[in-house]
Amino acid sequence: MSIRYNFGGDEHIFGEVSEEMSLTSFFTGLSMTNAVQAANIKGVTEICPANASFQIRFNPDIVDPHDLLKELQSFEDAAAKSDPVLKTRIIELPVYFQDPWTHETCLRFRERHQDPNSTDLEYSARINGYATVDEFIAAYSGQPWFVSMVGFVAGLPFLYQMVERKQQIQAPKYLRPRTDTPKLTIGHGGCFAAIYSVRGAGGYQMYGVTPAPIYDPTRKVRYLTDEMCLFKPGDIVKFKAIGRDEYDATLESIEANRWEPTVRNCTFSLKDFNADIYGTNAKLTELLNGR
Amino acid sequence: MAVKVISPGLSTSVQDLGRPGYYHLGIPEGGGMDRFATTIANLLVGNEPGAALLEATFMGPELEFEQPAVVAVTGGDLPPKVNGVEQPGWESFAVKAGDKLSFGYLKSGARAYIAISGGIDVPLVLGSRTTYVLGALGGFEGRVLKAGDVLPLGKGSGKAGRSLPASYHRQVTAPVELRMVPGLYWHRITEAAGKRFFEDTWKVAPEADRIGYRFRGGTPLEFVPREPPFGAGSDPSNIVDACYPYGSVQVPSGTEPIVLHRDAVSGGGYMMLGVVISADMDLIAQLQPHTPARFAPVTLEQALAARAERRVHQQKAEDYLAT
Incomplete structure (x- = not known):
């Protein structure tokens, strides 16, 4: 799995799991947003899962965008390995x-x-x-x-x-x-x-x-x-x-x-x-x- | 303790500093489109920065006060009048019971912020008094104001005669420059199209509201050819429906860019070229239709520097008012 990340201006990180729709991509996105939720990261204000992508909104005065991106990336392996059971x-x-x-x-x-x-x-x-x-x-x-x-x-x-x-x-x-x-x-x-x-x-x-x-x-x-x-x-x-x-x-x-x-x-x-x-x-x- | 709406203006709603935390349900943050003007109007009348006030678009309302209060109007230059006598903008003034507050014609900008000491005391919904009109949520009965509405006021303790000098107001230059961080689906357009997008001068279209601002007059985008991904749709500007950041610049069918604002739709199936930086969101709130505008690419680091600069500017204004 490789999620394509992008900064959406100075307040959002956008993660595209795949360009096309599939349940597998949806589940990966959901695992990622669940992981962000569980991590309770200071400065994160909105956690939005989407069909085959997701978006995190943050306050860059509280959390450094690059640090946040690194933290998101650290969730990827677990999200990919997790047996998607909901x-x-x-x-x-x-x-x-x-x-x-x-x-x-x-x-x-x-x-x-x-x-x-x-x-x-x-x-x-x-x-x-x-x-x-x-x-x-x-x-x-x-x-x-x-x-x-x-x-x-x-x-x-x-x-x-x-x-x-x-x-x-x-x-x-x-x-x-x-x-x-x-x-x-x-x-x-x-x-x-x-x-x-x-x-x-x-x-x-x-x-x-x-x-x-x-x-x-x-x-x-x-x-x-x-x-x-x-x-x-x-x-x-x-x-x-x-x-x-x-x-x-x-x-x-x-x-x-x-x-x-x-x-x-x-x-x-x-x-x-x-x-x-x-x-x-x-x-x-x-x-x-x-x- | 209330103020009566005699005439509502064109589109006047109760706003505060927003309702974050529900975007994943499609409920946008909302709040005054011009955050600086919202904050300052409140501080001028002795309110908390995030108290509920009125946002008036293009045309002011006419209000009648049932009790004495202190009022301040900031944002676009929409001259307030008490019983027909013009009052200064960006300065608090007193009104007596029975006084009528009305407005002259808009001289510049697009939105005025009318703060009343004590704030508009509508119920908190999901932590905010902001009106989300599309979802009929919050504010005064979930809608823009109508003639005959009676707005409850909180208990205030404002003083007349407090003002913020013009040197603290943000100047709008023409054509206005909207800085954005390119990205998201930028790779969908050709290099030449990307270059033209920033070179062109666009104009604010009449379809410009709290949800988003549409721009027209630039060159239609040329897309990189592709086989549409499953589920995206056949138009070259389609994507599998995704989240839309606040400030994101979407270009349906590649023709007219739309910048989503405080009442953004939270997601959809159009590609986005990037996101207008947080420091320039207030600026959009004050653009009238037909205003020329250009988009300027900046890096994330430049966006963060602009954000810091804006914060310092606002802090100086707040410090001035605190003394």
Whole structure:
């Protein structure tokens, strides 16, 4: 492993594990940021893992940038050798695919899309080799996803599907970004899914919406009272495709503040996963059905 | 104990010195874009340097005081008026109950900092009173001010007539020079493109806010050809989504550089050419659209020297006010 380091001005160190996305690179980045966290280095102010890279922010009046870089480099061997085993959790998230709101938004911005004559779902299904939108949705919600980064705006997760590379769903971003995206839209750009935590501009293809808030600055939603953001890097997410009736019912119980997502603690081993991807995923998703 | 917003100005929000520690969740540090002006405004009215104040962009608000207070306005030259009578900038002045504070036209700079003795007493959220508008977090109800808002004030003990002489204010030269440490994905562009990037004079675009400042008018970048890495996307300016440093200079599609500021989006999929040094971040806060600007490459060592120089400058100003 060789991480490419760079000083980002006088307050950041940027570490790129690899140019391309892979779970191995994500885990290396996460091991590095976990090591920085554990080392409790004076002067470090922000520790941000990303998909295949990471960033450390520091106060150079407190810690010398070159000393900090040397310290980071000293964590590399341990990060590379560590058997990537993560104590994490799997979260089931209901998603109403082909919903009327993203559909309406998608029609409103057709002239900014690669293929103005298809919907985002039709276009993405076709370019990924699926005969129908239903088959595409089945693939999208059939296997779990890793939260490989949280950011852009508050609480927005980037998700990387836990399948082999040839099965990865890929889609370009809109030619020109939209000025609007419904809140809690499930979007896709490059090889990443994202959940728009707030309404706003966006360039990802739009496939559906979840009724479940994932960011609550007022901390009133019952499962967001401690942490205002639902997701953190390393979480595993399984989408559960739901229809209009279940969407409406879930929304009603969210509005009454009675609903929470199914969350189970789990352990993830990258080695086991690479040896048997679908077997590992099956075991993880079984947890959601158990107690 | 409050101040009422009669008219909010163009974009006025409650800010302090920021909310560090949550960038990994996509919540930016925020805080007054011009840190020097934020600190000095507070010190002039007898507040802690990081008390909550108002940041007004391009146009001032109109405020009505429900009780006597001491006020100071720093940053861009946006002349304050009490009941229509102009007051000096960078100097504390007293207001009485019922007085109205309004502002004349902006003469220079882009943002004014309005500190009131006692500070704006909105609740602390994640350790700060800063408004993060995109995430509807903190400040006054998580948003910019509206007419009719009533801002609670803390208990203050400021004195009128304290001022910071003009020799302590930072002078903005034209074209403004923004120093940056090249790096990050600098290797994605050709040598000729890199040379031109620094030679060109850019102009601040109308899309310039607390998230970032866009620049236009320079030569589009020429990229080094490549096979796109898996997951990056097909545009030559795409990368696998990564963290964005504060001050980072991203160039979507290689055309218009954007410098991310205090309310930065924390990450994304565009290559960055480097990062504007911490000492020049305040400068950006005071740039109006159409201002000519150039980027100048510096080393990390030069960036650290500039940072130290800025710190000494601020310390001298603070020492002056402490005497």
